[in-house]
Amino acid sequence: MEKQVHIGKKILSANEEYAAINAKYLADNEKLCLNMISSPGSGKTTILARTITDLRGQISIGVIEGDIKTELDAERIRAAQAPAVQIETQGSCHLSAPQVHSALRQLPVDDLDIIIIENVGNLVCPSAFELGENAKVVVLSVPEGDDKPAKYPGIFSKAKVLLVNKIDYLAISGFDIEKVKSDARSLNKDIEIFPISAVTGEGMSLWYEWLKSSTAKCKQ
Protein backbone atom coordinates (compact mmCIF):
# COMPACT_ATOMS: atom_id res chain seq x y z
CA MET A 1 0.00 0.00 0.00
CA GLU A 2 2.78 2.41 0.96
CA LYS A 3 4.59 1.49 -2.22
CA GLN A 4 1.58 2.42 -4.35
CA VAL A 5 1.22 5.78 -2.60
CA HIS A 6 4.90 6.47 -3.13
CA ILE A 7 4.74 5.77 -6.84
CA GLY A 8 1.49 7.75 -7.16
CA LYS A 9 3.40 10.72 -5.76
CA LYS A 10 6.22 10.25 -8.25
CA ILE A 11 3.84 10.30 -11.22
CA LEU A 12 2.18 13.46 -9.92
CA SER A 13 5.56 15.10 -9.50
CA ALA A 14 6.59 14.36 -13.09
CA ASN A 15 3.31 15.92 -14.16
CA GLU A 16 3.91 18.89 -11.89
CA GLU A 17 7.39 19.46 -13.33
CA TYR A 18 5.90 19.80 -16.82
CA ALA A 19 3.05 21.92 -15.43
CA ALA A 20 5.63 24.34 -14.01
CA ILE A 21 7.46 24.46 -17.35
CA ASN A 22 4.17 25.16 -19.16
CA ALA A 23 3.22 27.86 -16.62
CA LYS A 24 6.59 29.61 -17.02
CA TYR A 25 6.36 29.51 -20.82
CA LEU A 26 2.83 30.96 -20.74
CA ALA A 27 3.79 33.69 -18.24
CA ASP A 28 6.92 34.63 -20.23
CA ASN A 29 4.72 34.98 -23.30
CA GLU A 30 1.95 36.84 -21.42
CA LYS A 31 -0.74 34.34 -22.41
CA LEU A 32 -3.84 33.48 -20.43
CA CYS A 33 -4.35 29.71 -20.24
CA LEU A 34 -7.57 28.08 -19.00
CA ASN A 35 -8.20 24.42 -18.20
CA MET A 36 -11.88 23.68 -18.90
CA ILE A 37 -13.31 20.69 -17.03
CA SER A 38 -16.79 19.13 -16.98
CA SER A 39 -18.83 15.98 -17.46
CA PRO A 40 -19.18 14.70 -21.03
CA GLY A 41 -21.81 16.62 -22.92
CA SER A 42 -22.06 19.72 -20.73
CA GLY A 43 -21.33 21.88 -23.79
CA LYS A 44 -17.63 22.78 -23.52
CA THR A 45 -16.99 22.71 -27.28
CA THR A 46 -20.16 24.67 -28.05
CA ILE A 47 -19.14 27.32 -25.49
CA LEU A 48 -15.69 27.55 -27.06
CA ALA A 49 -16.93 27.76 -30.64
CA ARG A 50 -19.36 30.57 -29.76
CA THR A 51 -16.79 32.43 -27.65
CA ILE A 52 -14.25 32.30 -30.50
CA THR A 53 -16.81 33.59 -33.00
CA ASP A 54 -18.26 36.34 -30.78
CA LEU A 55 -14.81 37.66 -29.74
CA ARG A 56 -13.29 37.62 -33.24
CA GLY A 57 -11.30 40.81 -33.79
CA GLN A 58 -11.08 41.47 -30.03
CA ILE A 59 -9.42 38.38 -28.51
CA SER A 60 -7.60 35.63 -30.36
CA ILE A 61 -8.13 32.14 -28.92
CA GLY A 62 -6.38 28.82 -29.60
CA VAL A 63 -7.61 25.49 -28.28
CA ILE A 64 -6.04 22.24 -27.09
CA GLU A 65 -8.65 19.48 -27.26
CA GLY A 66 -8.46 16.38 -25.09
CA ASP A 67 -10.55 13.33 -25.95
CA ILE A 68 -10.26 9.60 -25.45
CA LYS A 69 -10.90 9.15 -29.17
CA THR A 70 -11.70 11.17 -32.33
CA GLU A 71 -10.77 14.58 -33.74
CA LEU A 72 -14.44 15.67 -33.67
CA ASP A 73 -13.95 18.51 -31.18
CA ALA A 74 -10.86 19.97 -32.86
CA GLU A 75 -12.76 19.94 -36.15
CA ARG A 76 -15.59 21.97 -34.56
CA ILE A 77 -13.07 24.54 -33.28
CA ARG A 78 -11.37 24.75 -36.69
CA ALA A 79 -14.82 25.27 -38.25
CA ALA A 80 -15.07 28.34 -35.98
CA GLN A 81 -11.79 29.45 -37.61
CA ALA A 82 -9.48 29.06 -34.62
CA PRO A 83 -6.34 26.94 -34.38
CA ALA A 84 -6.88 23.66 -32.52
CA VAL A 85 -4.63 20.75 -31.59
CA GLN A 86 -6.32 17.46 -30.78
CA ILE A 87 -4.83 15.13 -28.17
CA GLU A 88 -6.30 11.62 -28.29
CA THR A 89 -5.61 10.11 -24.86
CA GLN A 90 -6.37 6.53 -26.05
CA GLY A 91 -8.21 5.57 -22.88
CA SER A 92 -6.70 7.92 -20.32
CA CYS A 93 -9.31 9.83 -18.33
CA HIS A 94 -7.50 13.18 -18.14
CA LEU A 95 -4.91 15.30 -19.95
CA SER A 96 -1.37 15.45 -18.57
CA ALA A 97 1.05 18.39 -18.48
CA PRO A 98 3.54 16.66 -20.85
CA GLN A 99 0.75 16.24 -23.42
CA VAL A 100 -0.10 19.93 -23.12
CA HIS A 101 3.60 20.82 -23.35
CA SER A 102 3.81 19.06 -26.67
CA ALA A 103 0.50 20.53 -27.93
CA LEU A 104 1.61 24.09 -27.07
CA ARG A 105 4.47 23.72 -29.54
CA GLN A 106 1.95 22.94 -32.29
CA LEU A 107 -0.14 26.10 -31.71
CA PRO A 108 0.72 29.52 -33.20
CA VAL A 109 1.13 30.88 -29.65
CA ASP A 110 2.55 34.27 -30.76
CA ASP A 111 -0.70 35.07 -32.56
CA LEU A 112 -2.94 34.17 -29.59
CA ASP A 113 -4.20 35.99 -26.48
CA ILE A 114 -5.75 32.98 -24.78
CA ILE A 115 -5.10 29.25 -24.91
CA ILE A 116 -8.01 27.15 -23.70
CA ILE A 117 -7.47 23.49 -22.87
CA GLU A 118 -10.67 21.48 -23.19
CA ASN A 119 -9.99 18.52 -20.94
CA VAL A 120 -11.44 14.99 -21.35
CA GLY A 121 -15.13 14.93 -20.34
CA ASN A 122 -14.81 13.82 -16.72
CA LEU A 123 -15.81 15.69 -13.57
CA VAL A 124 -13.37 13.77 -11.37
CA CYS A 125 -9.87 12.90 -12.59
CA PRO A 126 -8.82 16.02 -14.55
CA SER A 127 -9.10 18.18 -11.43
CA ALA A 128 -6.13 16.36 -9.86
CA PHE A 129 -3.66 17.13 -12.69
CA GLU A 130 -2.23 20.63 -13.05
CA LEU A 131 -1.41 21.47 -16.66
CA GLY A 132 0.27 24.85 -16.13
CA GLU A 133 -2.95 26.85 -16.57
CA ASN A 134 -3.76 30.19 -14.91
CA ALA A 135 -7.21 28.99 -13.91
CA LYS A 136 -9.59 26.07 -14.07
CA VAL A 137 -13.06 26.70 -15.50
CA VAL A 138 -15.71 24.14 -14.53
CA VAL A 139 -18.83 23.77 -16.67
CA LEU A 140 -22.04 22.35 -15.19
CA SER A 141 -25.05 22.05 -17.48
CA VAL A 142 -28.61 22.35 -16.20
CA PRO A 143 -29.76 18.85 -17.33
CA GLU A 144 -27.02 17.29 -15.15
CA GLY A 145 -28.83 18.39 -11.98
CA ASP A 146 -28.19 20.81 -9.14
CA ASP A 147 -26.60 18.25 -6.77
CA LYS A 148 -23.23 18.15 -8.58
CA PRO A 149 -21.20 20.62 -6.43
CA ALA A 150 -22.11 18.55 -3.32
CA LYS A 151 -21.39 15.22 -5.01
CA TYR A 152 -18.21 16.21 -6.88
CA PRO A 153 -16.62 18.82 -4.57
CA GLY A 154 -13.05 18.47 -5.91
CA ILE A 155 -13.35 20.49 -9.10
CA PHE A 156 -15.81 23.03 -7.64
CA SER A 157 -13.27 23.74 -4.85
CA LYS A 158 -10.44 24.38 -7.31
CA ALA A 159 -12.08 26.25 -10.20
CA LYS A 160 -11.83 30.03 -10.53
CA VAL A 161 -14.94 30.14 -12.74
CA LEU A 162 -18.16 28.11 -12.87
CA LEU A 163 -20.15 28.32 -16.11
CA VAL A 164 -23.70 27.05 -15.52
CA ASN A 165 -24.55 26.15 -19.12
CA LYS A 166 -27.81 25.27 -20.92
CA ILE A 167 -29.90 27.74 -18.89
CA ASP A 168 -32.36 27.53 -21.81
CA TYR A 169 -33.34 24.17 -20.18
CA LEU A 170 -34.15 25.82 -16.81
CA ALA A 171 -37.87 26.16 -17.53
CA ILE A 172 -38.33 22.39 -18.09
CA SER A 173 -36.04 21.14 -15.34
CA GLY A 174 -36.23 21.19 -11.55
CA PHE A 175 -32.75 22.74 -11.43
CA ASP A 176 -32.29 25.16 -8.50
CA ILE A 177 -29.60 27.61 -9.62
CA GLU A 178 -29.49 29.38 -6.23
CA LYS A 179 -28.68 26.04 -4.56
CA VAL A 180 -25.83 25.50 -7.04
CA LYS A 181 -24.43 28.98 -6.36
CA SER A 182 -24.66 28.50 -2.61
CA ASP A 183 -23.14 24.97 -2.65
CA ALA A 184 -20.31 26.08 -4.95
CA ARG A 185 -19.54 29.16 -2.81
CA SER A 186 -19.55 27.11 0.39
CA LEU A 187 -16.70 25.07 -1.19
CA ASN A 188 -14.99 28.06 -2.79
CA LYS A 189 -16.07 31.50 -1.65
CA ASP A 190 -14.38 33.44 -4.47
CA ILE A 191 -15.62 31.35 -7.41
CA GLU A 192 -17.02 33.49 -10.26
CA ILE A 193 -20.36 32.08 -11.46
CA PHE A 194 -21.81 32.87 -14.89
CA PRO A 195 -25.17 31.32 -15.90
CA ILE A 196 -25.09 31.00 -19.69
CA SER A 197 -26.57 29.35 -22.73
CA ALA A 198 -24.00 28.79 -25.43
CA VAL A 199 -26.84 28.00 -27.82
CA THR A 200 -29.02 31.12 -27.30
CA GLY A 201 -26.13 33.38 -26.23
CA GLU A 202 -27.86 34.42 -22.99
CA GLY A 203 -25.42 35.45 -20.25
CA MET A 204 -22.32 35.09 -22.45
CA SER A 205 -21.36 38.80 -22.22
CA LEU A 206 -20.29 38.56 -18.55
CA TRP A 207 -18.11 35.56 -19.40
CA TYR A 208 -16.56 37.56 -22.24
CA GLU A 209 -15.88 40.49 -19.88
CA TRP A 210 -14.15 38.11 -17.48
CA LEU A 211 -12.00 36.73 -20.37
CA LYS A 212 -11.05 40.24 -21.48
CA SER A 213 -10.09 41.47 -18.03
CA SER A 214 -8.16 38.28 -17.25
CA THR A 215 -6.30 38.56 -20.56
CA ALA A 216 -5.42 42.18 -19.76
CA LYS A 217 -4.04 41.14 -16.36
CA CYS A 218 -1.66 38.64 -18.03
CA LYS A 219 -0.18 41.45 -20.12
CA GLN A 220 0.56 43.80 -17.23
Add this chain to the structure above:
Amino acid sequence: MEKQVHIGKKILSANEEYAAINAKYLADNEKLCLNMISSPGSGKTTILARTITDLRGQISIGVIEGDIKTELDAERIRAAQAPAVQIETQGSCHLSAPQVHSALRQLPVDDLDIIIIENVGNLVCPSAFELGENAKVVVLSVPEGDDKPAKYPGIFSKAKVLLVNKIDYLAISGFDIEKVKSDARSLNKDIEIFPISAVTGEGMSLWYEWLKSSTAKCKQ
Protein backbone atom coordinates in the same frame (compact mmCIF):
# COMPACT_ATOMS: atom_id res chain seq x y z
CA MET B 1 7.84 3.16 -17.13
CA GLU B 2 7.86 -0.65 -17.12
CA LYS B 3 7.64 -0.56 -13.33
CA GLN B 4 4.46 1.53 -13.49
CA VAL B 5 2.82 -0.84 -15.96
CA HIS B 6 3.76 -3.81 -13.78
CA ILE B 7 2.20 -2.27 -10.66
CA GLY B 8 -0.87 -1.17 -12.61
CA LYS B 9 -1.35 -4.83 -13.53
CA LYS B 10 -1.05 -5.93 -9.91
CA ILE B 11 -3.77 -3.52 -8.76
CA LEU B 12 -6.08 -4.73 -11.49
CA SER B 13 -5.48 -8.35 -10.49
CA ALA B 14 -6.36 -7.69 -6.83
CA ASN B 15 -9.55 -6.07 -8.08
CA GLU B 16 -10.19 -9.02 -10.39
CA GLU B 17 -9.77 -11.51 -7.56
CA TYR B 18 -12.51 -9.79 -5.58
CA ALA B 19 -14.62 -9.47 -8.74
CA ALA B 20 -14.40 -13.26 -9.18
CA ILE B 21 -15.41 -13.80 -5.52
CA ASN B 22 -18.38 -11.44 -5.95
CA ALA B 23 -19.40 -13.14 -9.21
CA LYS B 24 -19.32 -16.60 -7.60
CA TYR B 25 -21.34 -15.41 -4.59
CA LEU B 26 -23.98 -13.84 -6.86
CA ALA B 27 -24.17 -16.94 -9.09
CA ASP B 28 -24.43 -19.29 -6.09
CA ASN B 29 -27.30 -17.16 -4.81
CA GLU B 30 -28.94 -16.88 -8.28
CA LYS B 31 -28.92 -13.07 -8.22
CA LEU B 32 -28.71 -10.78 -11.23
CA CYS B 33 -26.15 -8.01 -10.67
CA LEU B 34 -25.84 -4.97 -12.94
CA ASN B 35 -23.10 -2.33 -12.99
CA MET B 36 -24.65 0.96 -14.15
CA ILE B 37 -22.21 3.46 -15.65
CA SER B 38 -22.68 6.95 -17.08
CA SER B 39 -21.64 10.60 -16.95
CA PRO B 40 -22.74 12.58 -13.89
CA GLY B 41 -26.35 13.69 -14.22
CA SER B 42 -27.52 11.29 -16.92
CA GLY B 43 -30.32 10.14 -14.62
CA LYS B 44 -29.10 6.83 -13.13
CA THR B 45 -30.72 7.36 -9.72
CA THR B 46 -34.00 8.56 -11.25
CA ILE B 47 -34.08 5.46 -13.49
CA LEU B 48 -33.45 3.22 -10.48
CA ALA B 49 -36.06 4.87 -8.26
CA ARG B 50 -38.73 4.57 -10.96
CA THR B 51 -37.76 0.99 -11.82
CA ILE B 52 -37.98 -0.04 -8.15
CA THR B 53 -41.40 1.60 -7.78
CA ASP B 54 -42.87 0.28 -11.03
CA LEU B 55 -41.66 -3.30 -10.43
CA ARG B 56 -42.75 -3.47 -6.77
CA GLY B 57 -44.39 -6.85 -6.12
CA GLN B 58 -42.80 -8.37 -9.24
CA ILE B 59 -39.04 -7.94 -8.81
CA SER B 60 -37.18 -6.98 -5.65
CA ILE B 61 -34.18 -4.70 -6.20
CA GLY B 62 -31.34 -3.63 -3.87
CA VAL B 63 -28.85 -0.91 -4.74
CA ILE B 64 -25.18 -0.22 -4.07
CA GLU B 65 -24.52 3.49 -4.57
CA GLY B 66 -21.08 4.84 -5.46
CA ASP B 67 -20.33 8.53 -5.05
CA ILE B 68 -17.28 10.64 -4.35
CA LYS B 69 -19.18 12.33 -1.53
CA THR B 70 -22.66 12.39 0.10
CA GLU B 71 -25.40 9.84 0.85
CA LEU B 72 -27.85 11.75 -1.38
CA ASP B 73 -28.36 8.92 -3.88
CA ALA B 74 -28.83 6.17 -1.28
CA GLU B 75 -31.42 8.39 0.41
CA ARG B 76 -33.34 8.69 -2.88
CA ILE B 77 -33.33 4.89 -3.27
CA ARG B 78 -34.49 4.39 0.34
CA ALA B 79 -37.27 6.91 -0.32
CA ALA B 80 -38.39 4.52 -3.09
CA GLN B 81 -38.50 1.86 -0.35
CA ALA B 82 -35.61 -0.30 -1.48
CA PRO B 83 -32.49 -1.22 0.50
CA ALA B 84 -29.43 0.84 -0.46
CA VAL B 85 -25.81 0.88 0.71
CA GLN B 86 -23.82 4.03 0.01
CA ILE B 87 -20.10 3.83 -0.73
CA GLU B 88 -18.36 7.21 -0.52
CA THR B 89 -15.15 6.85 -2.54
CA GLN B 90 -13.57 10.01 -1.06
CA GLY B 91 -12.09 11.13 -4.34
CA SER B 92 -11.72 7.89 -6.25
CA CYS B 93 -13.26 8.00 -9.71
CA HIS B 94 -14.72 4.47 -9.79
CA LEU B 95 -15.96 1.68 -7.51
CA SER B 96 -13.70 -1.29 -6.84
CA ALA B 97 -14.62 -4.96 -6.38
CA PRO B 98 -13.47 -5.02 -2.72
CA GLN B 99 -15.82 -2.10 -1.97
CA VAL B 100 -18.69 -3.97 -3.62
CA HIS B 101 -17.73 -7.15 -1.73
CA SER B 102 -18.12 -5.30 1.55
CA ALA B 103 -21.36 -3.56 0.46
CA LEU B 104 -22.93 -6.89 -0.57
CA ARG B 105 -22.64 -8.08 3.03
CA GLN B 106 -24.69 -5.07 4.15
CA LEU B 107 -27.60 -5.77 1.77
CA PRO B 108 -30.43 -8.25 2.56
CA VAL B 109 -29.37 -10.32 -0.47
CA ASP B 110 -31.70 -13.28 0.31
CA ASP B 111 -34.72 -11.00 -0.14
CA LEU B 112 -33.57 -9.57 -3.48
CA ASP B 113 -33.82 -10.64 -7.13
CA ILE B 114 -31.51 -8.00 -8.55
CA ILE B 115 -28.60 -6.00 -7.15
CA ILE B 116 -27.83 -2.86 -9.11
CA ILE B 117 -24.54 -1.07 -8.57
CA GLU B 118 -24.76 2.62 -9.46
CA ASN B 119 -21.15 3.51 -10.17
CA VAL B 120 -19.51 6.92 -9.69
CA GLY B 121 -20.66 9.35 -12.40
CA ASN B 122 -17.83 8.93 -14.90
CA LEU B 123 -17.98 7.63 -18.47
CA VAL B 124 -14.33 6.57 -18.51
CA CYS B 125 -12.72 4.95 -15.45
CA PRO B 126 -15.48 2.66 -14.12
CA SER B 127 -15.52 0.66 -17.36
CA ALA B 128 -12.02 -0.68 -16.62
CA PHE B 129 -12.89 -2.22 -13.24
CA GLU B 130 -14.91 -5.45 -13.10
CA LEU B 131 -17.02 -5.67 -9.94
CA GLY B 132 -18.39 -9.21 -10.37
CA GLU B 133 -21.53 -8.08 -12.20
CA ASN B 134 -23.43 -10.10 -14.82
CA ALA B 135 -23.66 -7.10 -17.12
CA LYS B 136 -22.77 -3.46 -17.49
CA VAL B 137 -25.58 -1.02 -18.31
CA VAL B 138 -24.47 2.29 -19.82
CA VAL B 139 -26.79 5.30 -19.61
CA LEU B 140 -26.49 8.16 -22.12
CA SER B 141 -28.87 11.09 -21.74
CA VAL B 142 -30.08 13.11 -24.70
CA PRO B 143 -28.70 16.49 -23.49
CA GLU B 144 -25.16 15.01 -23.43
CA GLY B 145 -25.16 14.77 -27.23
CA ASP B 146 -25.08 12.03 -29.83
CA ASP B 147 -21.29 11.95 -30.27
CA LYS B 148 -20.59 10.06 -27.05
CA PRO B 149 -20.29 6.46 -28.35
CA ALA B 150 -17.62 7.66 -30.82
CA LYS B 151 -15.77 9.73 -28.22
CA TYR B 152 -15.98 7.29 -25.29
CA PRO B 153 -15.89 3.88 -27.01
CA GLY B 154 -14.70 1.89 -23.97
CA ILE B 155 -17.93 1.60 -22.06
CA PHE B 156 -20.11 1.34 -25.17
CA SER B 157 -18.00 -1.64 -26.31
CA LYS B 158 -18.42 -3.46 -23.01
CA ALA B 159 -22.04 -2.77 -21.99
CA LYS B 160 -24.79 -5.33 -22.55
CA VAL B 161 -27.48 -2.60 -22.40
CA LEU B 162 -27.59 1.06 -23.46
CA LEU B 163 -30.35 3.15 -21.92
CA VAL B 164 -30.79 6.37 -23.91
CA ASN B 165 -32.43 8.47 -21.20
CA LYS B 166 -34.26 11.83 -21.22
CA ILE B 167 -35.93 11.23 -24.58
CA ASP B 168 -38.44 13.86 -23.42
CA TYR B 169 -35.64 16.33 -24.39
CA LEU B 170 -35.45 14.97 -27.98
CA ALA B 171 -37.77 17.63 -29.40
CA ILE B 172 -35.60 20.54 -28.21
CA SER B 173 -32.20 19.01 -28.94
CA GLY B 174 -30.36 18.16 -32.14
CA PHE B 175 -29.78 14.62 -30.83
CA ASP B 176 -29.75 11.98 -33.60
CA ILE B 177 -30.84 8.74 -31.94
CA GLU B 178 -30.28 6.67 -35.09
CA LYS B 179 -26.65 7.82 -35.17
CA VAL B 180 -26.23 6.75 -31.52
CA LYS B 181 -27.72 3.33 -32.24
CA SER B 182 -25.54 2.85 -35.29
CA ASP B 183 -22.33 4.07 -33.56
CA ALA B 184 -23.01 1.90 -30.49
CA ARG B 185 -23.73 -1.18 -32.64
CA SER B 186 -20.61 -0.66 -34.71
CA LEU B 187 -18.64 -0.99 -31.44
CA ASN B 188 -20.82 -3.75 -30.00
CA LYS B 189 -23.18 -5.51 -32.38
CA ASP B 190 -25.26 -7.27 -29.70
CA ILE B 191 -25.88 -4.27 -27.42
CA GLU B 192 -29.54 -3.91 -26.38
CA ILE B 193 -30.72 -0.31 -26.77
CA PHE B 194 -33.75 1.09 -24.95
CA PRO B 195 -34.72 4.75 -25.49
CA ILE B 196 -36.44 5.86 -22.26
CA SER B 197 -37.54 8.77 -20.14
CA ALA B 198 -37.36 7.95 -16.44
CA VAL B 199 -39.37 11.13 -15.78
CA THR B 200 -42.32 10.51 -18.14
CA GLY B 201 -42.04 6.70 -18.09
CA GLU B 202 -41.90 6.45 -21.89
CA GLY B 203 -40.06 3.34 -23.10
CA MET B 204 -39.51 1.90 -19.62
CA SER B 205 -41.60 -1.24 -20.26
CA LEU B 206 -39.03 -2.79 -22.63
CA TRP B 207 -36.29 -2.17 -20.04
CA TYR B 208 -38.49 -3.87 -17.43
CA GLU B 209 -39.04 -6.88 -19.74
CA TRP B 210 -35.28 -7.18 -20.17
CA LEU B 211 -34.80 -7.07 -16.37
CA LYS B 212 -37.45 -9.76 -15.86
CA SER B 213 -36.09 -12.14 -18.49
CA SER B 214 -32.49 -11.63 -17.31
CA THR B 215 -33.57 -12.32 -13.70
CA ALA B 216 -35.31 -15.50 -14.81
CA LYS B 217 -32.15 -16.68 -16.63
CA CYS B 218 -30.14 -16.33 -13.38
CA LYS B 219 -32.56 -18.67 -11.62
CA GLN B 220 -32.40 -21.46 -14.20
